[in-house]
Amino acid sequence: xxxxxxxxxxxxxxxxxxxxxxxxIVGPSGSGKSWFMSVLLKHAKVRxxxxxxxxxxxxxxxxxxxxxxxxxxxxVDTPSFDTEEEGPDGETEVTxxxxxxxxxxxxxxxxxxxxxxxxxxxxxxLKVSNHxxxxxRTFCHRKLIPRVIRVVPTLDRGARLLQEKIITRVTYLxxxxxxxxxxxxxxSAGYTFDGQPGTAWxxxxxxxxxxNL
Numbered sequence: 001x002x003x004x005x006x007x008x009x010x011x012x013x014x015x016x017x018x019x020x021x022x023x024x025i026v027g028p029s030g031s032g033k034s035w036f037m038s039v040l041l042k043h044a045k046v047r048x049x050x051x052x053x054x055x056x057x058x059x060x061x062x063x064x065x066x067x068x069x070x071x072x073x074x075x076v077d078t079p080s081f082d083t084e085e086e087g088p089d090g091e092t093e094v095t096x097x098x099x100x101x102x103x104x105x106x107x108x109x110x111x112x113x114x115x116x117x118x119x120x121x122x123x124x125x126l127k128v129s130n131h132x133x134x135x136x137r138t139f140c141h142r143k144l145i146p147r148v149i150r151v152v153p154t155l156d157r158g159a160r161l162l163q164e165k166i167i168t169r170v171t172y173l174x175x176x177x178x179x180x181x182x183x184x185x186x187x188s189a190g191y192t193f194d195g196q197p198g199t200a201w202x203x204x205x206x207x208x209x210x211x212n213l
Contacts, residue, residue, distance in 0.1 A: 004201035006066040010041050013063035013074045020106040021073045026135050027114035028126050029080040032154035037077045040200045059097040071107055081134040094138050110207045111149040117169040118159035128176040148210045149182035155192040166191050
């Protein structure tokens with residue numbers, strides 16, 4: 001049985017505990033971070049953005065519990081680190097949250113980096129290196145830096161792209177991931193995340209497997 005079958009529910013998380021497994025959801029505005037989290041949690045409490053407008057302007061952390069598991073998984077939805085939109089600075093918000101809630105090592109931590117393949121591949125502000133570089137900087141003085149980063153291709157639900165173009169963009173995304181020491185996540189449903197809870201938890205489970213959990 002997978003995480004999807006064992007999932008009991010979630011509640012808002014505050015402090016990260018030594019027994020917790022932490023999964024950070026990172027990516028540009030409009031990449032599907034909050035959409036992915038809302039699918040995971042099976043509820044609509046997470047604010048989801050449309051297009052490139054940031055829907056996440058503050059940290060949203062949920063403590064998830066599972067039948068038969070001693071460790072909770074804490075899913076942390078983060079704001080975009082590199083956006084021209086007005087609003088709180090993502091790096092500042094994440095740093096403040098970590099200073100208050102992530103002060104001690106946890107059991108393990110990993111990153112799911114979301115990237116909307118319908119976005120402009122030539123936009124320098126959407127490069128994987130931009131966002132991961134800033135995210136890593138927030139961990140410079142932390143005792144536990146996420147050691148596994150998996151890149152999840154998403155597709156804007158209103159986008160209409162030919163399969164050939166999707167494959168080309170996912171391939172290019174994989175090259176960017178490799179350059180950053182990250183791994184491209186191949187979803188069981190195809191080239192991009194399909195919006196199904198089972199697929200979402202399979203992606204999380206794949207990250208945990210790479211963390212040797």
